[in-house]
Amino acid sequence: MIIIILCVILPSRKAESVGITMSPIDEQAIKDRLTKTCPCRVVTRAAIKEAIANGADTLEKVRAATGAMAGSCRGQRCRSSIEGLLEQASWEKDLEI
Ligand code: FES
Secondary structure: OHHHHHHHHOOHHHHHHOOOOOOHHHHHHHHHHHOEEEOOOOEEHHHHHHHHHOOOOOHHHHHHHHOOOOOOOOOOOOHHHHHHHHHHHHHHHHHHO
16 A cells, blocks of 8 residues: 555656656556546546547547536536547557557
């Protein structure tokens, strides 16, 4: 538990200096859980990525799955980030084929 807290609190270089190593994938997963892509609805980047991985391939589907873009700003602050995640997922999917 303490190690996890240290990994989250300390930037990776500092964590490494105290003998803690994290893979880039672990570090990204932690950042995704901590990043509020839609602050109005407190929807994390991890939740949006999970929705996309589960088939939400449009903004409407992401909204339905997560509640993102349904907050007080109606997506003005989060829409472009979500579009970026959708584009990234599409691009990664194309590379897999
Ligand atoms: S930040 Fe997502 S609805 Fe406002």
